[in-house]
Amino acid sequence: MSKTNNAEKVSNKVYTVGLKAKRPSDSHQKKIEKLAEAIGMKKFDWKNKLVAIKTHFGERGNSAFPRPTLIRPIVDLIKAKGGKPFLAETSTLYTGSRSNAPDHIETALLHGFGLEVTGAPVFICDGLTGRSGQLVKIDGKHFPEVSVASGIFEADALVVVSHFKGHEVSGFGGTIKNLGMGCCSRTAKLAMHTSIRPSVLEDKCVKCGACISWCSVNAIFQEKGSPAKIDQKKCQGCGECLTACRANAIRINWSGDAGGVTEKMVEHALGVVKNKVGSSFYFNLLVDIVPVCDCYGFTDAPIVPNIGYAASLDPVALDSASVDWVNQQPGLKNSSLKDGFDPGQEKFPHVHEKIDTKIQLEYGEKIGLGKKTYERVELD
Numbered sequence: 001m002s003k004t005n006n007a008e009k010v011s012n013k014v015y016t017v018g019l020k021a022k023r024p025s026d027s028h029q030k031k032i033e034k035l036a037e038a039i040g041m042k043k044f045d046w047k048n049k050l051v052a053i054k055t056h057f058g059e060r061g062n063s064a065f066p067r068p069t070l071i072r073p074i075v076d077l078i079k080a081k082g083g084k085p086f087l088a089e090t091s092t093l094y095t096g097s098r099s100n101a102p103d104h105i106e107t108a109l110l111h112g113f114g115l116e117v118t119g120a121p122v123f124i125c126d127g128l129t130g131r132s133g134q135l136v137k138i139d140g141k142h143f144p145e146v147s148v149a150s151g152i153f154e155a156d157a158l159v160v161v162s163h164f165k166g167h168e169v170s171g172f173g174g175t176i177k178n179l180g181m182g183c184c185s186r187t188a189k190l191a192m193h194t195s196i197r198p199s200v201l202e203d204k205c206v207k208c209g210a211c212i213s214w215c216s217v218n219a220i221f222q223e224k225g226s227p228a229k230i231d232q233k234k235c236q237g238c239g240e241c242l243t244a245c246r247a248n249a250i251r252i253n254w255s256g257d258a259g260g261v262t263e264k265m266v267e268h269a270l271g272v273v274k275n276k277v278g279s280s281f282y283f284n285l286l287v288d289i290v291p292v293c294d295c296y297g298f299t300d301a302p303i304v305p306n307i308g309y310a311a312s313l314d315p316v317a318l319d320s321a322s323v324d325w326v327n328q329q330p331g332l333k334n335s336s337l338k339d340g341f342d343p344g345q346e347k348f349p350h351v352h353e354k355i356d357t358k359i360q361l362e363y364g365e366k367i368g369l370g371k372k373t374y375e376r377v378e379l380d
């Protein structure tokens, strides 16, 4: 494995700020500014640097994606120091409102990520249709090299602003997922998903047909009066149909994969940061902590109350601290955590049963992406 030495070169301190307003000037933008200063962004030499700010514009219909106004303080800081920030995204694997550059930009603008709000232009970094990638050698267990979105690879610095929440494939989604899945080309996304192939449990299927229209590649079909079926040759393994089925009749067979998809995603994250060691900064927004990704065109009930914001130079430490921060909260009973769960109890394994939520952190540490252990510093 070709290590980035990210884990050895950057601090594993994680700075956090809660949502309580302790003084009239305590706006959410000020909280982001404080975090940016704490992780050294004010001292960094931004002059003439092209800076990719990777966030998530949200699928149309979703409302849990990061607020564009929280991006503004980061953009202003970089611009004030002579940098050239842009909002970086990549196309999705599945058909939707973000599967090519024009659609994606339109969605970004509809969701408030215009120049007048954020102060930075939107750039879809893997080209018009997601095929523009730069191969980065990593010598991983799954991949010798990974295809990083060209615009992100070529950027001089990277700031990742992630909405922290559950995820239907990797258990939770935060910085590691935003790097591994969000910063890579369509080729890379396909390569990561190759081993996921869901199937329908015939005895559970209530034959409603709801899953059929969700599948962007028409891999699901239904003969009259019969349970739905998935054409395994057509299926791209995106996992969208799992959420579409309210009868819980679509399942991924993990036995042959054992977390392989998540490990592949972590290897891609390593490829993304390989040329950004010392020039990448990470934020997790722990609000609207819903069960699944912002790639869905709806927003479910949050599983815990809104918590706060966190930032670090170490993506693994940041996600590790974020998982712990979520677990310290009480579970909300009107959510997917039907039984609530007390502070101190794990939350994500009860939202996504059968998914090993620890793989991202453990494999991330193993391959040198960052450290699972962290020192938490609470800002006032």
Ligand code: SF4
Binding pocket: 200, 204, 205, 206, 207, 208, 209, 210, 211, 212, 227, 228, 244, 245, 246, 247, 248, 249, 250
């Ligand atoms: S959504 Fe679920 S229950 Fe409905 S047809 Fe598809 S697999 Fe069957």
Ligand code: SF4
Binding pocket: 198, 214, 215, 216, 217, 218, 219, 220, 230, 234, 235, 236, 237, 238, 239, 240, 241, 242
């Ligand atoms: S995982 Fe489901 S929605 Fe995605 S391509 Fe396969 S059948 Fe279609």
